Amino acid sequence: MTRQKRRDWLMKSEPSVFSYDDLVKEPDSTAMWDGVRNYQARNLLRDEIRVGDRVLFYHSNDAPIGVVGVCRVVRAGYPDPTQFDSTQKYYDPRSSKEKPRWYVVDVKAQKRLSRIVTLAEIKEDEELSDMKLVQKGQRLSVQPVTEAEFDRIVVMSKQ
DNA sequence: GCCAACGTTGGC
DNA sequence: GCCAACGTTGGC
Numbered sequence: 001m002t003r004q005k006r007r008d009w010l011m012k013s014e015p016s017v018f019s020y021d022d023l024v025k026e027p028d029s030t031a032m033w034d035g036v037r038n039y040q041a042r043n044l045l046r047d048e049i050r051v052g053d054r055v056l057f058y059h060s061n062d063a064p065i066g067v068v069g070v071c072r073v074v075r076a077g078y079p080d081p082t083q084f085d086s087t088q089k090y091y092d093p094r095s096s097k098e099k100p101r102w103y104v105v106d107v108k109a110q111k112r113l114s115r116i117v118t119l120a121e122i123k124e125d126e127e128l129s130d131m132k133l134v135q136k137g138q139r140l141s142v143q144p145v146t147e148a149e150f151d152r153i154v155v156m157s158k159q
Numbered sequence: 160g161c162c163a164a165c166g167t168t169g170g171c
Numbered sequence: 172g173c174c175a176a177c178g179t180t181g182g183c
Binding site: 039040139 | 166
């Protein structure tokens with residue numbers, strides 16, 4: 001068994017729905033990343049994301065749009081319980097406990113950036129021009145980032 | 160609120 | 172399998 005290298009990710013959330021502050025307020029600053037209903041993102045949550053991986057927490061939709069904090073994955077992919085609950089918004093009648101369709105990971109807030117690194121800045125930064133986030137048509141709410149991209153954003157937050 | 164870019168659904 | 176219609180994401 002070869003040990004897989006830690007990987008880095010970016011996850012989007014609308015702050016009006018679930019913000020970085022909301023995550024910090026959770027017990028142990030930890031929450032399920034639920035409600036992902038896109039198969040590409042699902043595959044990442046189920047198959048690729050591992051305990052110890054780093055996550056950039058991104059606020060979408062509401063200004064200021066950008067990366068606000070850093071998290072750590074503390075539990076790898078398991079079935080999203082909201083898909084089984086008919087009272088929930090994320091209920092999926094096509095899913096069953098035997099054959100779950102959607103997955104979550106648990107993330108723990110690690111460090112709020114000293115300031116938000118905005119989408120506008122990310123777009124302007126030459127070192128970040130290959131980020132999936134700024135590729136045309138790219139809307140994945142869970143996406144891989146390189147170590148260099150991750151570290152660059154943290155550096156920018158300190159400037 | 161608008162709309163571009165995708166993703167999903169369902170008839171055929 | 173094709174593709175039109177519809178739904179969603181997410182920046183502006």
